Amino acid sequence: MTGLTGKTALVTGASRGIGRAIAERLGAEGALVAVHYGSNDSAARDVVATIRSNGGQAFPVRAELGVDGDVDTLFAGLETGLDGRPLDILVNNAAIQDYDATIEAATEKQYEHVFAVNVRAPLFITQRALTLMPNGGRIINVSSGVTWFAIPEVVYSMSKGALNVLTRSLAHTQGARGITVNTVSPGVTETDMNAWLSDGEAAQAIAGLAALGRVGKPADIGDVVVFFASDDARWVTGQVLEVNGGLFLGPRVER
Template sequence: MADLAGRTALVTGASRGIGRSIAQRLAAEGALVAVHYGTNDDAARKTVAAIHRSGGRAFPLRAELGVDGDVDTLFAALETELQDRPLDILVNNAAVIDYGASIHAATPKSYERVFAINVRAPLFITQRALRLMPDGGRIINISSGVTWFATPEIVYAMTKGALNVFGRSLAHTVGTRGITVNTVSPGITETDMNDWLRSAEATRHVATMTALARPGRPADIGDVVAFLASDDARWITGQTIEVNGGLLLGPVPAQSATTEVPAH
């Protein structure tokens, strides 16, 4: 278990999917969690309410990313809520994908939007967060397996590759302060972004590609982030951790290829 009692955390894009799971797990370990979101007030309220029902502490934080003044808006609200407390944990999770931004159809507008949210925002959010973060803090970036397997959504893949490089360079820069920086790279995970996974056929197909015979779930990612945020991970920094159930390790053995996906 990761004891985060007394610590504060900011999780961007925390109202749904992987971000929500991360926020819930950090809160369950005792952290006060800022649940950042862009526009979906209802989803953010539900996430905060779920944390409160479980005995955790959290508050919503609305700030649309990828627009002028986004970081100023975010941190003005965050600092008001923290009331001079430090920010111990930052999780850069917020991201968008444009399924039309392939090599054949990408436009300057689609490129700028995806990079603004997926790359520019984490850079400048981190820059501001470091002013509030004490020595020994934790920064965790959420990347993607598309940095090592091919995908038609080339602009999205480029942004996640940039995030991986950002994490390594940042870890080197802030290491003298005892701040660790790590990147979590999910495999094919059941989220709103991957709504194509809702079909039984798609789920079965992913199961045949994965050693553990199922798609990922948001909690699979949240648990790893909680570990990296804890004191137990104090000697891990500058790493990209693939959290994917053994995705594309090689041909699936015949006896495993027919394994049914667990219903739970």
């Protein structure tokens, strides 16, 4: 498929998990993909190689998020790779989770780190990206189902809630330029962040809470992100789409 041929895209946190699936699908659709990553050079090179081996175009961009100068570092690499081209698609995917940051145990340091990566970075990456983005561009934020179902890790949930608010505000302010802004909100998905799903019993329990009867895969999320990036989603903006296989719709009914 070549629905995004001629377009350019930046995917943050694209060296693994959901970000990798998004980058690979964008590449398969014809976009030139900037594969952002924080530190794992070999993983990023593998994503770029995979996209290229499937006939796509990609280049790596290394920048640790949540530190001083992160946006400057990221955009120096991005603009080199774009070589004068605009940025058509931005996917704010990179995020971290701190399982110790509960209401009882969270520290200021944990809070500041999670928010620096999950909220501050997307805000200022978007601010800079808008200077490179033509009218009619696409911004997709990757949030989480924890914004509507409760987990103990309150700091992470709060950070993802902020992304949902960012989406609505940006959709409102950027509409005059024809830029659409939407959020994809995954349910429980098999990623490194959810390594606890390697426990078969845990995965089975989560599958039993979803109407479609399984745990999410990164590709399930990547496909929806590409829809938002495409012209098919031209009349959709300011929305949060839950991509979770019908999680918590109610007790499973066996017939």
